[in-house]
Amino acid sequence: MFQETIKDFNINFNALNENNSISQGDLMTGHISFVLTKATKIDSIAMALTGRANVHWSTGGGGSRKRRRSRTHYSAKLDFFKFKSVIVHSNNAVGGMQLQPGRHVYPFTCQLPHGDFPSTFRGVNGHILYSLTVSIHRCWRMAKDFVTELNFVNHIDTNLPELQAPLSGSNTMSLCCMWCSSGPITMTASIVKKAFVPGETVNIVCEFSNASSQTTTPKVTLQQKQVFYTNNKVNKKMVSKNLASVTGRPVEAHASRVHAGIALAIPAAAPLTISNCSIIEVDYIIKVSLSTRLSANLTVLFPIVLCDAPVSAQPPLYL
Template sequence: MIFDKLKRLYIVFDSPEIDSPPVFSSGDVVSGKVVLNLSGESKVQSLKLHAEGFAKVHWTESRSAGSSTAYTQNYSDEVEYLNRREVLLQADNGEHTLLSAGRHEFPFSFQLPEETLVTSFEGKHGSIRYWVKVKLHRPWATVRKIKKEFTVIEPIDINTPALLAPQAGTKDKMARVWYRNFGQVSITAKIDRKGYTPGEVIPVFAEFDNATSRSVVPKAYITQTQTFIARGTMKQKQAVVATLSGDVVGAQRRETWHGRAIKIPPVGPSILQCRIIKVEYMLRVCVDVPGTSKLCLELPLVMGTIPLHPFGSRTSSVSSQYSVNLEWLRMAIPEQPEPPPDYSSVVTDEEAERNITAPHPEEDLSGIMEHPLRAFVQEFRFRPPPVYCEIDPNPQPLNMRRRCMTC
């Protein structure tokens, strides 16, 4: 029979690395091939490809309507991000195409939408998935369907002013059990920036002021919150992905963290642009007070995919120090200022030697307007900084100084 001649039907994506599956983002071209293995001659009516991408959420809740009556409420919603169809094989006369025995390859290629897509995600109450589906139609045979998913990761560059901005805050509460007050406990905390990437270490600067009559334990957590939205109702799932424990702070004592390190584990990037699914991260600096609820200060985090650039880290440090001078001093937490970079880190050895030993002939600037400005920018890119000297290289004339003194 005809359908017995189909040995295998599968999809292969083009990937620069053979061992790892491809990863795409908005505007990328997804390409590959559909492979058809036949044990003998076979008639094929059509071979069609359908690329899809959806964000879907679904959960059920049971509600009580009385002492013995209960009903189940379903919540579901979806958002479409990709819908692309392509015909890979179809006879001109609309009947069928005769394929010989052996291996047949049908390449495909399509471009993802230019507008921002959403990163692939799998959660308890929803998912964001992208896939390619292929349908093979043959005479007198059932339709063969195969589907293969691919991953989309939307880049989040943490080298932006909003994500490089330091995050800081303070919070306090009165510790009490029933009608008895034990005193006040307060937290002040700061981190260098808002955006990080998995694998980085977050230095936490914090101060814990325990004015109570009991010992407290400071801790820090990185939490992930998954939010699912459908029909105006929200469902959340929260998990702790990293923890940091401090030393016990005795009664009427104060503890300071001078950059305690908490490492970010391999987690997925933040998802903030989807209407029905969100993935958010938070750094929670807490104090456990025995006998009463804990005090927590929350600092928002964004997990990105593009790490901090080398020069961006210097810029971030400068902006962080500026914030320290204005805001963090009021919180009474000292921070060691960052020393300036070494000369060797600014200029390469080859450029430094060339600028010292090479003679500088007089330049002919008569045709400067005939060349593009970029050429001159490239020329001065690696020039060393000027040598510091306390003697003014361009002193003013003595008579000009006297005139200025009498003004």
């Protein structure tokens, strides 16, 4: 069998950056290598560069076979591009070319297309994948495929003012008990910019006033929202996940103007924000909350963007 004839197949890339990622318009270079255990005739060695998105989820159904048959399934596919090229081609019209036993190495070059393509992503109900497939074709035989996944990154323009601008918000509430209400609980929070990179630490500056008779506890949470759509966004499935959280020091009862800084580390493996795909969206929110017993939390929400390059905060308007 051909699986026993070809050994140690590798697809090697010349890294373009320290993250070994690629982006639109990049020129990829590298080589393939493999070992043949015996002389083999081949017609050609070809490669295909693809980018696509898929989503799938189901609703209804349950334990029994009859109920499982009643499930409704939703799915969608989206192809960004597919390009094919030939690495090696036989000049012999009949029978192909003969490769001798031993190691074989062939260089390749491929150009990624220009376009606004989303970053690589694997989610609960869908994924965005980019891959390079190398196929060895033999006369009257099925081609043998070797596939490697690529880490594609969509570069966001980090010079956009809205990504560099600080965000702030405030909220207030009063606790009610029977016919009386407490003094107000007030929270003001701010962050220095809107865009961050995975692995970066977000410093949240807070001011709390607690005129109630209860102790309150601040907490900061990084929430990820994944939304999956069918074509034309007729149906959708949303999944929310908490990726990180930090609890601050309690704010005592009857405390006024308590200042606190809370540092939240964004996980280094967090996927980048995706807003340029019609069937998959990935968004992030930093949620700052004050919790009290027997009452809903007081919250301030900051929508943020995760991108691949560091973003500088806007300088203050005055020195």
